Amino acid sequence: MSSLATPEKISMVDAALDHDARSEDGGRRLGLALTLPAQVLVLFIAVFPLLMQLYISLTDWSPLDGIGWWQAHELWNGFANYTDLMADGRFWSALGRTALVMLVCVPAEFLLGLGLAILFMDDFAGKRVFYSIMLIPMMVVPAVAGYMFFMLFQSGGPVNDILSGLTGMNVSIAWLSDPTTALVAVMIADIWQWTPLMFLILLAGLVGVPEDQVRAATLLGASWWQRFRTIVLPKMKTIIIIALAIRVIENFKIFDTLYIMTGGGPGVATETISVYIYKVTQQDLIWGYVAAIALVILVALSILVSLAISRMNAGKEA
Amino acid sequence: MNRSLPFEIFRYSVITLALAITLIPTLWMASMAFKPIAEWSAAGADLTWWPKNPTLDNFRFIFGTSTSDLIVALDRTAGKPILSSLLSAVFGTLIAMGCGTAAAYGLSRFGSGQNLPLALIQLRLFPPMAVMIPVMIMWAFLGMVDSWWGLALIYGIVTLPFAFWLMKTFFDDMPREIEDAALVEGCSRGRVFLKITLPMMRPALASSALFVFILNWSDYLIALLLTTREWVTIPVYMASLSSSMTGQLYGAKAALGLIAAVPPVIMGIAIQRHLVRGLTFGALKQ
Numbered sequence: 001m002s003s004l005a006t007p008e009k010i011s012m013v014d015a016a017l018d019h020d021a022r023s024e025d026g027g028r029r030l031g032l033a034l035t036l037p038a039q040v041l042v043l044f045i046a047v048f049p050l051l052m053q054l055y056i057s058l059t060d061w062s063p064l065d066g067i068g069w070w071q072a073h074e075l076w077n078g079f080a081n082y083t084d085l086m087a088d089g090r091f092w093s094a095l096g097r098t099a100l101v102m103l104v105c106v107p108a109e110f111l112l113g114l115g116l117a118i119l120f121m122d123d124f125a126g127k128r129v130f131y132s133i134m135l136i137p138m139m140v141v142p143a144v145a146g147y148m149f150f151m152l153f154q155s156g157g158p159v160n161d162i163l164s165g166l167t168g169m170n171v172s173i174a175w176l177s178d179p180t181t182a183l184v185a186v187m188i189a190d191i192w193q194w195t196p197l198m199f200l201i202l203l204a205g206l207v208g209v210p211e212d213q214v215r216a217a218t219l220l221g222a223s224w225w226q227r228f229r230t231i232v233l234p235k236m237k238t239i240i241i242i243a244l245a246i247r248v249i250e251n252f253k254i255f256d257t258l259y260i261m262t263g264g265g266p267g268v269a270t271e272t273i274s275v276y277i278y279k280v281t282q283q284d285l286i287w288g289y290v291a292a293i294a295l296v297i298l299v300a301l302s303i304l305v306s307l308a309i310s311r312m313n314a315g316k317e318a
Numbered sequence: 319m320n321r322s323l324p325f326e327i328f329r330y331s332v333i334t335l336a337l338a339i340t341l342i343p344t345l346w347m348a349s350m351a352f353k354p355i356a357e358w359s360a361a362g363a364d365l366t367w368w369p370k371n372p373t374l375d376n377f378r379f380i381f382g383t384s385t386s387d388l389i390v391a392l393d394r395t396a397g398k399p400i401l402s403s404l405l406s407a408v409f410g411t412l413i414a415m416g417c418g419t420a421a422a423y424g425l426s427r428f429g430s431g432q433n434l435p436l437a438l439i440q441l442r443l444f445p446p447m448a449v450m451i452p453v454m455i456m457w458a459f460l461g462m463v464d465s466w467w468g469l470a471l472i473y474g475i476v477t478l479p480f481a482f483w484l485m486k487t488f489f490d491d492m493p494r495e496i497e498d499a500a501l502v503e504g505c506s507r508g509r510v511f512l513k514i515t516l517p518m519m520r521p522a523l524a525s526s527a528l529f530v531f532i533l534n535w536s537d538y539l540i541a542l543l544l545t546t547r548e549w550v551t552i553p554v555y556m557a558s559l560s561s562s563m564t565g566q567l568y569g570a571k572a573a574l575g576l577i578a579a580v581p582p583v584i585m586g587i588a589i590q591r592h593l594v595r596g597l598t599f600g601a602l603k604q
Contacts, residue, residue: 030507031428038421038478042437045475049452056451069455116336119329132587133337136344139586143538143553144575148343151350151568158346161365192343197597204594204602242601253445256538260557274447274539281543287451294448301444 057291081292094276102251105190113198121206138196146260149189179269186258186270205239350572358568376573399555406469407534413474414530418481426489438479464546473534481530487600488522525589529596532582552578
């Protein structure tokens with residue numbers, strides 16, 4: 001080997017290393033330049049607004065007061081917004097309702113999506129077309145989906161028509177005017193729109209399960225259910241967690257479809273947390289109070305998420 | 319799996335049912351859009367699944383051509399809201415894709431901006447409603463309320479996490495040999511990115527951009543808060559197509575809804591190969 005290390009070769013290697021070092025440095029500078037715009041946007045939308053929100057939440061400021069937000073300290077009220085919030089029944093019931101919608105919709109979407117995904121695991125005639133059609137609901141603009149379901153659930157609309165046909169009776173439920181059925185209706189709309197997302201993600205996961213293991217288990221005489229429980233489900237664990245996490249996060253924000261269908265009504269029967277904040281923002285215009293609500297939610301969510309992440313990391317190490 | 323005949327019958331019946339449930343709401347709206355006023359104004363009394371006398375009156379109506387049946391006058395037509403939706407979604411996509419692609423490359427190749435992945439996921443985590451007060455104040459201060467460019471900027475920020483994560487996984491997947499070869503040839507890193515990497519990434523860029531566009535086009539809440547009159551987007555305008563005077567203009571709303579719903583559905587089906595990657599922030603690839 002040493003006989004090959006002629007002086008010319010050594011100097012070539014040196015030159016190459018030097019070039020590498022120079023371009024390494026250039027790379028770092030280019031990397032910083034490339035990430036700069038995104039960093040600026042994140043700062044612009046995260047740090048400054050958060051401080052502003054904190055400041056306003058300690059005051060009674062409203063855009064109708066005629067003074068700029070920076071002068072809000074003239075309306076300082078300390079932690080009154082936060083203590084008010086603790087006693088605000090409408091806020092807590094909106095939070096409870098949001099949780100209820102989540103507890104019904106996310107599991108329903110998961111089970112329906114998983115069931116459909118299992119049916120789509122192997123090839124059959126028409127699979128590709130059916131697959132594309134299945135994905136349509138989640139691509140429909142949510143506000144438009146809200147309007148679709150608003151029409152469907154009219155008392156003279158197709159839902160009652162189908163129910164009449166099935167039961168043989170004349171069904172004329174005023175779905176959206178009754179507190180209970182209105183909540184059911186908005187849940188159905190959410191399940192209709194987001195089951196395809198579960199289906200899509202879970203199917204991608206199912207297809208990714210190594211086929212040879214499943215085949216080996218089949219040869220060993222394992223039943224379908226045994227194969228599914230002992231091989232497929234454990235391999236799908238991460239994917240299931242991702243799919244559920246996405247839906248839990250998105251479902252918590254629920255607004256568009258629901259607001260168009262019911263406006264949060266009748267009364268406050270379908271008022272979720274986003275609808276509640278929206279109404280206080282637009283109708284009551286007490287922005288100091290809104291800022292306090294929003295901050296409480298942001299902090300609570302951050303704590304929940306960091307807990308979830310640390311638990312997941314603990315699970316990985318165990 | 320199982321290949322027996324009873325299983326196939328079971329499979330096709332379940333799928334048929336699922337397809338029916340999937341399609342009925344959309345088809346109902348489509349049918350509504352082509353019904354003449356006599357058929358939709360009596361929506362409570364007389365339900366027909368298909369328009370008996372199909373007409374384009376609803377479309378003519380929202381674009382301001384007067385129709386004989388509808389005496390109601392619109393104070394403005396659907397043209398400007400459609401333009402507003404288009405401009406804000408397109409430029410929002412450009413902002414998100416521009417900043418997202420650059421940052422994703424910076425992180426994927428040079429390890430810059432290690433904080434971005436988590437910061438951007440967090441951005442996505444919070445309900446928009448919980449951060450809108452400062453945004454509304456800032457946008458008012460910058461004179462961007464009720465403008466398509468104001469909407470475009472916030473859309474760009476809101477969808478930046480998707481653009482960044484999608485492009486990051488595409489860059490991570492791309493073999494580096496070609497880039498390395500160009501570097502050895504003496505190309506600067508900036509030139510390699512612009513002249514070699516980006517052109518190679520064209521399909522990935524196109525699918526990511528469509529994905530981001532669908533998200534921007536789908537917004538309702540932000541436009542509801544940040545536009546008031548001049549630049550309202552389609553969904554906000556749609557809600558205004560009902561008043562105490564006229565009641566719900568079912569047919570007109572359905573026509574507009576159909577216009578809003580068709581582009582994202584077509585785009586979504588076109589990029590369905592990448593949907594999983596986009597929706598799971600690149601955690602899962604198909």
